[in-house]
Amino acid sequence: MKEKLSIVKIGGNVIENTRELEKFLTLFSELEGMKILVHGGGKLATQLASKLGIESKMVGGRRITDAETLDIITMVYAGLTNKNIVAQLQSRGCNAIGLSGADGNSIRAHKRPVKDIDFGFVGDIDGVNTKIISKLLTSGLIPVFCAMSHDGQGQLLNTNADTIASELAIGLGDTFATTLYYCFEKPGVLLNVFDDTSVVKEIDTKKYKQLLTEGVIADGMLPKLENCFHALNNKVETVCLGNMYMLESNNPFFTTLTL
Ligand SMILES: Nc1ncnc2c1ncn2[C@@H]1O[C@H](COP(=O)(O)OP(=O)(O)O)[C@@H](O)[C@H]1O
Ligand SMILES: CC(=O)N[C@@H](CCC(=O)OP(=O)(O)O)C(=O)O
Numbered sequence: 001m002k003e004k005l006s007i008v009k010i011g012g013n014v015i016e017n018t019r020e021l022e023k024f025l026t027l028f029s030e031l032e033g034m035k036i037l038v039h040g041g042g043k044l045a046t047q048l049a050s051k052l053g054i055e056s057k058m059v060g061g062r063r064i065t066d067a068e069t070l071d072i073i074t075m076v077y078a079g080l081t082n083k084n085i086v087a088q089l090q091s092r093g094c095n096a097i098g099l100s101g102a103d104g105n106s107i108r109a110h111k112r113p114v115k116d117i118d119f120g121f122v123g124d125i126d127g128v129n130t131k132i133i134s135k136l137l138t139s140g141l142i143p144v145f146c147a148m149s150h151d152g153q154g155q156l157l158n159t160n161a162d163t164i165a166s167e168l169a170i171g172l173g174d175t176f177a178t179t180l181y182y183c184f185e186k187p188g189v190l191l192n193v194f195d196d197t198s199v200v201k202e203i204d205t206k207k208y209k210q211l212l213t214e215g216v217i218a219d220g221m222l223p224k225l226e227n228c229f230h231a232l233n234n235k236v237e238t239v240c241l242g243n244m245y246m247l248e249s250n251n252p253f254f255t256t257l258t259l
Contacts, residue, residue, distance in 0.1 A: 005137070005176035006035040009165035011184040012043035014244065015081060022088065024183065024244040029092035031247055034137045034176065036168060037089075037096070037144045040161035041081040045073045061223050065120040065158040073158050077146040086144055096142045101149030102156060104132040107164065109149035109157050123149040123157025125164070128171035137176075166227040170234040179238040180231055181246065182224060188242045188255035189225070191216060199242075204258045205229070228257045 008028060014020045028037060042063065046056040049072050057064040065073065082098040089096035101107025101123075109123030136143050145168070147161040162182065169180040188199035189211070203211065208225060211217045217225055228239045240246055242254025 002175065002177040004033045005172060005178045006031055006033060006181060007038065007165055007169045007172070007178060008035065008181045008183060008247070009038040009161055010040070010244075011161070011182075012040045013185040014183065015039060015041050016043045016047075020185075020244075021085075025085065025088045026092060027244050027247045029089060029094045035142055036133075036137070036172075037085070037142065038147075038161050038165040038168065039077075039081060039085060039144065040147055041077050042147075042161075044081060045069075045076045048072055048076055059117055059119070061220055062119060062122060062160060063158060064117070065122050067121070070121045070156065070158060074148065074156060078148055078156075082144060082146040089142065089144065094142050095140055096144045097136060098144045098146070100146050100156070101159065101164070104136075105129050105150075105152070106132055106143075107145070107149040107159070107167070108152055109159060110151055111155065111157060121155065121157050123151065123159045125149060125159060125167045128168055130171045130175060133168070133172065134175055160223070162224050162227045166231040166236070169231050169236045169239075173235045173237070178236055179240065180228070180236055182228065182239070182241045183244050183246070184220075184224075184241075185243060187245075187253050189217065189221065193218075199253055200255055201252075202256050202258065208257075225257075229259075232257060232259050 049056050078100045086096045086098040106129045108126045112119045112122045112124050149157045149159040169178045187196050191198040239257040240254055245251045246254035
């Protein structure tokens with residue numbers, strides 16, 4: 001039987017709030033079994049860029065990453081955010097190890113080809129190094145990935161954290177019984193985005209299409225659900241969406257996705 005693995009992605013809205021992040025990290029550290037944390041940090045990168053007088057440009061939820069922006073996100077994602085999270089987890093008894101996709105050659109990507117838009121130094125993932133990640137996990141370490149990959153030719157690439165999480169889940173799905181959790185500030189996919197009690201508890205492919213047609217799924221939720229179904233279509237067993245309290249075993253208020 002495959003061993004259980006939890007892959008948890010935490011978004012920028014939680015990361016930028018110190019108290020919320022601390023609460024989340026306590027819940028994450030209490031999660032039993034093998035686990036991986038993937039963090040974003042887009043909001044902090046936008047804030048630092050603005051302080052430095054650099055405008056942030058997003059298209060379809062993805063950051064246009066020129067050389068200057070790549071430097072900023074490397075400092076924010078792989079530096080400040082990643083190392084703070086690792087130190088916080090260490091203080092909670094978790095032997096976390098912070099990684100970008102270049103570390104241990106863990107996530108290989110290629111620069112997104114220019115079509116209508118030139119995204120600059122944005123990477124589309126070619127594969128994850130399941131061997132090295134499995135070794136870290138089985139030696140008791142807790143990998144903490146930031147939103148960066150590399151191309152193997154010395155180039156770091158900005159890669160959306162939701163996509164890193166789903167590709168890690170897909171890559172590790174052959175070795176582990178993987179559950180993928182997308183944690184954000186809402187308690188799940190909501191029928192009415194202003195009403196936290198309107199959580200849709202289960203979404204299958206049919207319901208997903210219906211919610212798309214009705215316009216219930218919008219903004220950041222669109223690429224997020226694309227990633228979720230991509231994972232389910234590639235043998236990831238379970239995908240859940242909700243706020244940090246879904247990591248508690250007795251909380252039923254979150255969204256579970258099925259094919
Ligand atoms: N039906 C919906 N249910 C919940 N959130 C939704 C929905 N439609 C759009 N959203 C928006 O999607 C956002 C989450 O996407 P995003 O900001 O990309 O997440 P993350 O914090 O992981 O980066 C929510 O903050 C919410 O404003
Ligand atoms: C290519 C691309 O858009 N990368 C994202 C990576 C960070 C991220 O995904 O952060 P959240 O999960 O907090 O949104 C960005 O730079 O915003």
